[in-house]
Amino acid sequence: MLVPNAVKIQTLLMDRPIASGSFDAPDLLRATLAVIDLDAVNSPANDAALIRSYFHPREMDRRDRFEHMRRKDSYTAGRLAAKLALKHHCPSVDMQKISVEKGVFDQPILLADSSASDVAQLGISISHSDSYAVALIFHRAHPMGVDIDLPTQQDIAPVLSGLDEKTQRRFADLGLSDVACASLIWTARESLAKALTTGMMTPLALYCSSNITRQGNCFVLHYENFAQYKTHVWPGKKGWLALTMPARTDMKTADPDWE
Structure with missing residues (x-):
């Protein structure tokens, strides 16, 4: 066991x-x-x-x-x-x-x-x-999507090379290391792709973020092209956990106890 x-x-x-007339279960x-x-x-x-x-x-x-x-x-x-x-x-x-x-x-x-x-x-x-x-x-x-990962050293440069300037500046403002930046953006993209059921077959530029904020131990991403979604990302020692959900949804429970 x-x-x-x-x-x-x-x-x-x-x-x-809940908007008037929308499905409510x-x-x-x-x-x-x-x-x-x-x-x-x-x-x-x-x-x-x-x-x-x-x-x-x-x-x-x-x-x-x-x-x-x-x-x-x-x-x-x-x-x-x-x-x-x-x-x-x-x-x-x-x-x-x-x-x-x-x-x-x-x-x-x-x-x-x-x-x-x-x-x-x-x-x-x-x-x-x-x-x-x-x-x-x-x-x-x-609809929701989840991803967990920790990019290897070899993955970091390819992940960061395609970032738009706005996201690069936001990462600099947050003071994140290259490993943290790659982990954050990769897991966020993967979880969004799962919520969309596109997988990672869509050009990565379409997943560019409109804003990245830090809320305690959690990062929250919104998207330029998918404004209906947002992603919560929690860092961990052995991986980063990303959870994508509709943008107007808020978490009522505390951050997941997952490590």
């Missing part, structure tokens, strides 16, 4: 003015974040009992077809994070009746057997890094 300090699961509560502004610290666990692909209790038969079949353990570990960790988040979000749902599949843009989607139809209104976002597996469950009417 995963050791207790390796997994952190929490409910995120949000607030948003009881759980619209509730999301669940699950983070697995992969450095604190042995190979998650080896925990057969845990996997059987959470995985759909299709997921079991898929993981068994991976030949390389690194890829099997990555798949297993991401799916486990997804199922742990979903179980916390919907405690009564049988996880073996839910399968995390891929949509036409390779985005993760939740497919449920008929007896688990309660998840039909939910969306999911998943991210991996060398140290973490992260999943976010949210209402599909309130």
Whole structure:
């Protein structure tokens, strides 16, 4: 089993003015974040009992077809994070009746057997890094995206080379190191791309920020071309966590306790 300090699961509560006539559901502004610290666990692909209790038969079949353990570990960790988040979000749902599949843009989607139809209104976002597996469950009417990463030294120059002058000046004002700048902008872009379901196939210039502010330990980015979204980014020792949400939505809960 995963050791207790390796997994952190929490409910995120949000607030948003609802426009007249817009869709309003009881759980619209509730999301669940699950983070697995992969450095604190042995190979998650080896925990057969845990996997059987959470995985759909299709997921079991898929993981068994991976030949390389690194890829099997990555798949297993991401799916486990997804199922742990979903179980916390919907405690009564049988996880073996839910399968995390891929949509036409390779985005993760939740497919449920008929007896688990309660998840039909939910969306999911998943991210991996060398140290973490992260999943976010949210209402599909309130799109979100999550990413976690820590760019390598070789990644830093390519990430920073494409920044517009306005963003470069803002980073200088914030006094961030090159590693922090690259981590911040990369995870923010990835989480926005997941919320948009574009992946990183869109020219990076389209993700340019209109403003970057610091709020305590959190950075908040708004965008020139996607004004309907904003991204919260939290720095960490082994990775930076980014969460994209609609721009008019505010966090009611404290910053996620994810490290």
